[in-house]
Amino acid sequence: MSVVLTRGRVPRTPHTEFYSEPGVLALEEIHGSAGFSGAWSRKYHYRKYPTQQVQPPHKLTLDLRPQPLPPMPLQPWHLRTGRLKAHGDAVSGRVPLLYGTETFLSAARFEKSCPADRFFRNGDGHELWFVQEGRGLLASEYGVLPFRKGHYVAIPKGTTYRVELESEEAWLLIVESRRPISFAPQYLNASGQATLMAPVVETEVSTPEFRPPRDEEGLFRVWTKHGGGFVTELFLGHHPFDLTGWEGALYPYAFHSDDHHPLAREIHTAPPVRQTFQSGIAPHNGFALCTFKGQIEGWHPRDVPAPYAHLNADSDEAMFFSNTSYGARKGLVEPGSLTLHPGSLPHSPHGLAAKRSFAERGKLSDYLAVMLDTFYEPLSVSRQALAVADKDYPLSWNRDAQGISGA
Numbered sequence: 001m002s003v004v005l006t007r008g009r010v011p012r013t014p015h016t017e018f019y020s021e022p023g024v025l026a027l028e029e030i031h032g033s034a035g036f037s038g039a040w041s042r043k044y045h046y047r048k049y050p051t052q053q054v055q056p057p058h059k060l061t062l063d064l065r066p067q068p069l070p071p072m073p074l075q076p077w078h079l080r081t082g083r084l085k086a087h088g089d090a091v092s093g094r095v096p097l098l099y100g101t102e103t104f105l106s107a108a109r110f111e112k113s114c115p116a117d118r119f120f121r122n123g124d125g126h127e128l129w130f131v132q133e134g135r136g137l138l139a140s141e142y143g144v145l146p147f148r149k150g151h152y153v154a155i156p157k158g159t160t161y162r163v164e165l166e167s168e169e170a171w172l173l174i175v176e177s178r179r180p181i182s183f184a185p186q187y188l189n190a191s192g193q194a195t196l197m198a199p200v201v202e203t204e205v206s207t208p209e210f211r212p213p214r215d216e217e218g219l220f221r222v223w224t225k226h227g228g229g230f231v232t233e234l235f236l237g238h239h240p241f242d243l244t245g246w247e248g249a250l251y252p253y254a255f256h257s258d259d260h261h262p263l264a265r266e267i268h269t270a271p272p273v274r275q276t277f278q279s280g281i282a283p284h285n286g287f288a289l290c291t292f293k294g295q296i297e298g299w300h301p302r303d304v305p306a307p308y309a310h311l312n313a314d315s316d317e318a319m320f321f322s323n324t325s326y327g328a329r330k331g332l333v334e335p336g337s338l339t340l341h342p343g344s345l346p347h348s349p350h351g352l353a354a355k356r357s358f359a360e361r362g363k364l365s366d367y368l369a370v371m372l373d374t375f376y377e378p379l380s381v382s383r384q385a386l387a388v389a390d391k392d393y394p395l396s397w398n399r400d401a402q403g404i405s406g407a
């Protein structure tokens with residue numbers, strides 16, 4: 001949804017003379033996506049440009065790159081992200097798990113706020129978080145955005161931010177895309193507004209609450225991620241949250257999974273009806289991200305609510321299980337399980353799930369899961385993910401779907 005917001009003070013006409021205070025020229029910066037052609041915002045810095053570095057940049061030893069594995073057999077994967085040990089903050093606590101050429105999935109279980117003088121800027125990817133546990137504040141130059149369990153948080157590439165933790169720990173699934181992330185366009189009308197048939201509405205999207213400019217001198221560090229996971233520390237002599245105001249359509253926002261309003265059908269319906277976000281131009285590139293939120297299951301008298309086996313040859317499918325109620329994987333997954341089903345393999349419900357699902361006809365289900373399908377982009381598993389991989393998963397379908405033991 002392309003909603004232009006205005007926060008703080010900005011000149012009515014872009015690129016015109018404007019003063020933070022008498023005699024202090026506000027310095028305009030455009031934060032743009034897709035070159036000069038995508039969503040953008042204009043920001044007015046109080047008195048200093050964001051280019052005014054005061055010490056030479058240096059590359060940190062912190063390495064957020066997914067480490068490649070040697071060629072592995074083709075197989076489905078089950079990663080138990082809840083078994084990662086909480087450490088660090090929302091940046092240093094990231095563990096890269098799945099990666100392609102444009103799409104990257106990490107989990108972060110962390111226990112600290114980012115230091116007050118240290119900020120993060122992802123130069124590699126537009127970020128989309130799913131908050132599995134915890135709550136806090138995303139503070140950026142655009143303002144302050146609260147998040148809690150169940151929220152999606154979208155952060156455009158290039159945003160400067162830090163995370164304040166308000167709970168003992170937090171647990172995020174972090175999706176990064178080299179391409180801009182947006183709401184699913186099939187649910188938007190030609191004016192960019194959510195249609196009356198959409199599972200999302202604009203009024204339930206939360207946007208940053210603007211804070212007065214921090215016109216402060218000091219030493220402020222901006223950790224900038226680049227090159228697929230290298231991190232360079234930049235040093236500014238002024239606080240980076242120094243905007244008199246901003247206006248535009250590129251800014252962080254939050255959307256709660258409770259506010260994805262599922263659409264039901266008499267018979268089983270395919271995942272795109274559950275789509276919340278996409279990157280790039282799905283289904284031609286990028287990914288589609290769907291919210292599997294409990295809904296009224298098909299009410300046809302012979303409906304099979306469980307999914308069918310499927311082999312989507314042009315998609316690799318990652319699925320993050322927020323709870324364990326999803327019938328097709330019941331008994332196998334735990335909260336925070338992340339599965340990867342490569343496009344070149346079929347996958348299906350486990351064991352008796354299809355027969356068991358008959359009992360769900362016409363009833364309200366209570367699962368919560370996030371599914372991400374890439375398009376024409378295979379995903380690989382990182383070396384870091386091996387520590388939480390379920391080695392038995394490839395053979396976990398070897399239980400008869402008819403209820404005959406010993407199959």
Ligand SMILES: [Fe+2]
Binds near residue numbers: 310
């Ligand atoms: Fe699937």
